Amino acid sequence: MGSVRLAATVILARPPFEVYLARRSAGSAFAPGAFVFPGGTIEPQDSSAAVRARTLGLERARVEREFRAKIPDELACDEPSIDRDAACTLLVTALRELFEEAGVLLARTRGGMAVDAGLLDAGRIASERNGVRSGRVAFGEFLTVHDWFADAHALALFSHWVTPPSEPRRYNTHFFFGVAPADQAALADAFETHDGLWISPGEALARQRSGSLHLVYPTLKHLVRLERFDSVDAVLDFAREKSIFTIMPKEAAGEFELPPALEDAW
Numbered sequence: 633m634g635s636v637r638l639a640a641t642v643i644l645a646r647p648p649f650e651v652y653l654a655r656r657s658a659g660s661a662f663a664p665g666a667f668v669f670p671g672g673t674i675e676p677q678d679s680s681a682a683v684r685a686r687t688l689g690l691e692r693a694r695v696e697r698e699f700r701a702k703i704p705d706e707l708a709c710d711e712p713s714i715d716r717d718a719a720c721t722l723l724v725t726a727l728r729e730l731f732e733e734a735g736v737l738l739a740r741t742r743g744g745m746a747v748d749a750g751l752l753d754a755g756r757i758a759s760e761r762n763g764v765r766s767g768r769v770a771f772g773e774f775l776t777v778h779d780w781f782a783d784a785h786a787l788a789l790f791s792h793w794v795t796p797p798s799e800p801r802r803y804n805t806h807f808f809f810g811v812a813p814a815d816q817a818a819l820a821d822a823f824e825t826h827d828g829l830w831i832s833p834g835e836a837l838a839r840q841r842s843g844s845l846h847l848v849y850p851t852l853k854h855l856v857r858l859e860r861f862d863s864v865d866a867v868l869d870f871a872r873e874k875s876i877f878t879i880m881p882k883e884a885a886g887e888f889e890l891p892p893a894l895e896d897a898w
Contacts, residue, residue, distance in 0.1 A: 636711055636794065638718060639805040640726035641671030643790060643854065644734060645864045646812045646830060651855075652734060653836065654828040655846075666846045667829075667836070669854075670733040671726070673803070678724040679717070683772030687727070688740060689784030690720045699806075701792040701876040704898075706891040709880040711794045711804055723784040724771070726808050732765040734828065735819040736812050738786040742779050748815050786810050788871040791898060793850050794880040796888070807854065809871045811864050833858040849881065849888045857896070 644652040653667040677683060684690060699719040703709050714722070731737050735758075739747040760777075763769035775782055787808040795802040812818060818828055831839075833855040839845035840852065847855070861867045877898045881888035890898070 636802040636804045637673045638714070638722060638725075639671060639673045639803045640722045640729060641669045641805055641807045642726050642730045642734075642787065643669050643807060643809045643858070644730065644736060644812050644818065645809065645867065646814075647864050649861055649863050649867070650830040650832050651836070651858065652736075652812070652818045652828060652830055653851075654733065666848045666851070667827075668848065668851050669807070670730050670736075671805070671807075672729040672733070674721050674725045675728075677770045677772065678728060679721040680770070680772055682770065682776070683724055683728075683782075684720065686772050686775040686780070687720075687724055687782045687784055689787075690723060692716065694785075695719045695723070698789045700789075701806075701878045704877040704879075704894055706893050707877075707880060707882070709794055709878050711878070711880070714804075722806050723787060723808075724782065726787055726806075726810075727782040727784060728764070728771040730810070731761060731771070735761055736816050737780075738783045738810060738813070739775065739780045740783050742781070746783075746813060747778075747780055748813050752816075788868060789876060790871045790874075791854065792876055792878045794878060796880050796883055798883045805850070807850075809867060811868070833861075853890070 652670065654670065655667050656664055695716055699714065727738055737747055741747060760769060760774055764771050764774050787810045789806060790809045791807040793805050793807065836845060836855050837859060840847045858867065861870070875897070877894065879890065879894070879898050881890060
C-alpha cells in the first residue's frame with residue numbers, strides 16, 4: 633500500500649457564482665481526462681522559510697481556526713491529524729498550485745493592495761509561471777522578485793477528504809474556497825490540465841449526467857453541495873462557519889458512498 637500524500641485543492645469561484653474546472657491531461661497518473669478543481673501535492677519548497685516569509689495569513693490563531701476537521705462517528709479514518717506546520721504548508725501549496733494550474737495569483741503588494749491585472753505584465757508573468765510550474769523558479773523567489781505576498785487570507789477551508797485504502801494512489805486533501813480577482817483570467821497550464829472552463833455547479837452536474845463532463849467522486853460531491861448557493865459571498869459565509877468532518881468514503885460494489893447522515897453534513 634502506498635503512502636498517503638498531503639494535497640491542497642482550491643475551489644476557485646467568480647460572481648455571481650461559477651467555479652473553475654480544468655480537464656486533467658489524458659496522460660495523468662491520477663484521474664486522466666476528468667474535470668477537477670486546481671490543486672496538487674505539497675512540495676519541499678512550500679515549507680521553506682523564504683516562501684513562509686512571503687505568505688500572509690499563516691498566524692497561529694487563524695490557522696488553528698481554519699484547520700478544524702474532526703473524524704465523524706459514522707465514518708472511520710485512521711489518517712492522523714496534521715499539525716500547524718503542515719497546515720501552513722498546505723496553504724502555501726494551495727496558493728502555488730492555483731497559480732501554476734490556473735494562472736490566478738492571490739497576492740498583495742507590500743502596501744496591502746491586491747495584485748490585479750493592472751500590476752501584471754501578462755507576457756512576463758506567463759513566462760515566470762512556466763518557470764514556477766517546471767521547478768526552475770521557486771514560488772517564494774517569484775514573489776520576492778515582485779515584492780508581493782501570497783495571500784492565504786483569501787482562502788477558506790471548505791472540506792477535508794482522504795482517499796480510501798482501496799485506491800492505488802491516496803491523498804489527504806484539504807479543499808479551500810477562494811474568489812478569483814475580478815480582472816485575472818484563469819487559464820489552464822496546458823501541461824497537467826487543459827480546457828479550463830467557468831461553469832455553475834448546476835450546469836456542471838447536468839453535463840455530468842448527460843455524459844459530456846467526466847467528474848471524479850470528490851469533485852461531484854462538492855458540486856452537489858455547492859449547487860444550492862447563488863452567490864460567492866453566500867458560499868464564503870458558509871465555509872467560514874460550517875463544521876468540517878474528515879471524509880474517507882466507503883467502497884461498495886466498486887463505487888464510493890457516504891453514510892446518509894453525512895451526505896449533507898461534511
